[in-house]
Amino acid sequence: MVTGYPELIFADLTVDFSSWISGVRGRLDSNKLLSAVTWFRVGGPAQLLFAPKDEDDLCFFLKNLPEEVPVRVIGLGSNLLIRDGGLPGVTIRLSGRGFSNIEVLPGKQMRVGAAMPDAKFAKTAAVSGIGGFSFYRGVPGAMGGALRMNAGAHGTETRDGLISVRAVNRSGNIVNISVDDMGYSYRHCSVPDNLIFVSALFQGKDMDPDFLAREMDEVTLYREQNQPVREKTGGSTFKNPHNNSAWKLIDQAGLRGKVLGGARFSDKHCNFLINEDNATAFDLESLGELARARVYEQSGVQLEWEIKRWGNWDETGVVPVFARPD
Ligand SMILES: Cc1cc2nc3c(=O)[nH]c(=O)nc-3n(C[C@H](O)[C@H](O)[C@H](O)COP(=O)(O)OP(=O)(O)OC[C@H]3O[C@@H](n4cnc5c(N)ncnc54)[C@H](O)[C@@H]3O)c2cc1C
Known part of the structure; x- marks a missing residue:
């Protein structure tokens, strides 16, 4: 029940x-x-x-x-x-x-299961002297999510070190997909949504483990200082528009710290929605749509959700989706 x-x-x-x-x-x-x-x-x-x-x-x-x-x-x-x-x-x-295996291979390659947390992948790479993956230290998902979202930070994205992905399709058959066929762009991949990634092969760079340990510490420090990492959040709510920052637009629209029901835009990083006080998904999505409307009124930019929103509404109702008037 x-x-x-x-x-x-x-x-x-x-x-x-x-x-x-x-x-x-x-x-x-x-x-x-x-x-x-x-x-x-x-x-x-x-x-x-x-x-x-x-x-x-x-x-x-x-x-x-x-x-x-x-x-x-x-x-x-x-x-x-x-x-x-x-x-x-x-x-x-x-x-x-079943899906968190990790192998360090000759030639600074790594094969990793899709349920492996990103931060553990980053750590294994660092101690093995394999560079290019320290940014994962600050991404709190698992590798399957990183492959789907083309997760990235500090100027590096998942696609940069990726060779290929192993997946299971909706019919239950294995398929192998090269990085070029993943259709990657900023926080997006265009292979069908019902493909389930089970593992991936990465190519890293030959680097000094001590240097990589320091790089990981810098990533941790940056996160602690700039993001509400201990809150109930979904990370960046909206994608950064071309040549702009979602947080700046939200700030300019006067929404830093804005509360709706149990949801709030973080004071620390105002592109992060947080569940501050027993928020419902309805509260969080309503505050997000309010921001899309206010940012459009203020700056003419239509923000695009980075967070995936799925599922049925309950009896509270349906959140109206903001759409440009034109
Ligand atoms: C505090 C915080 C900081 C964050 N910082 C960053 C950041 O710096 N950079 C960044 O890019 N993101 C960041 N994020 C967002 C998030 O961590 C990433 O998008 C992450 O890659 C999602 O992984 P996940 O395992 O949580 O996936 P989920 O959130 O569970 O799912 C996300 C998407 O991935 C798909 N997916 C998950 N597993 C698989 C699989 N095995 N096969 C196929 N598809 C799959 C889902 O279907 C869904 O479409 C942050 C989030 C938080 C909360």
């Missing part, structure tokens, strides 16, 4: 899958609240949350899953705003045990 969302409980999908579900080895949870696994600590239930035990288990599940059932994959939930009415269909979250 999901407390707090009694009227939102989805039908138990596993009943429909009774002919094959006993062959699944990973964990299956019906109506699991996603607020437990997102950085914002908001979000209604997943109709079915599946944590595959390993790659074979994931392939078996997807091969059997009827094609009309929607599938989403989540990582550590550091870039996600899941709405209060929850996510219908299947949500997949790769298990740490």
Whole structure:
């Protein structure tokens, strides 16, 4: 039973899958609240949350899953705003045990599982004298999310050191994708949303481990000083518009520290929305849309969400999406 969302409980999908579900080895949870696994600590239930035990288990599940059932994959939930009415269909979250392998290979290459936290990947690279990955020290997701979002910081992005990605498609088959075929741009990748990345191969640079340790410390210090890293947040709310900064536009629109319900724009870094006081996803998304409207009125710029917003609305209502009047 999901407390707090009694009227939102989805039908138990596993009943429909009774002919094959006993062959699944990973964990299956019906109506699991996603607020437990997102950085914002908001979000209604997943109709079915599946944590595959390993790659074979994931392939078996997807091969059997009827094609009309929607599938989403989540990582550590550091870039996600899941709405209060929850996510219908299947949500997949790769298990740490099955998908966090890491290998240091000859020629300063590394192969890493998609559930490996970015910061641990950065640390392994640094102690192995493999440069180019220290920026991951400050990105609080896992590698699958970094591959999807083309995560980046301090002038480096995921695509810069990437060679190729191994993924499982919606039919449960393995595909390998070269970096050139990922269709990367700023915080975006254009391969289909239902591809589940399971591992990736990276090419680093030969560098001194002591230098890399210092570089990682600098990243940590920068974050501590400039971002609300101990808050319930989703990182940068909006993408930086061309030749501009989202935080500057939000600041100029008078929204630094702005509160709506339990949500607030951080005083420390005003492109970060925070769940300050038991916010709902509705509060957070409403404040984001308010900012899009005010920034447009003030500067004529239409901000684009970087945070992914998914799922159903609950009985509170629907957040009106700001659209340019022209
Ligand atoms: C305090 C803070 C600081 C941040 N700083 C930065 C920063 O400096 N730079 C930056 O780029 N981002 C930053 N972020 C945003 C976020 O950490 C990144 O986007 C991160 O890469 C998301 O990874 P995740 O595992 O949390 O993915 P999630 O938030 O769970 O998911 C994000 C997207 O990735 C997809 N995804 C996740 N796993 C997989 C997979 N295995 N296969 C296919 N798709 C997958 C999801 O479907 C979704 O579309 C920050 C966030 C916070 C909270």
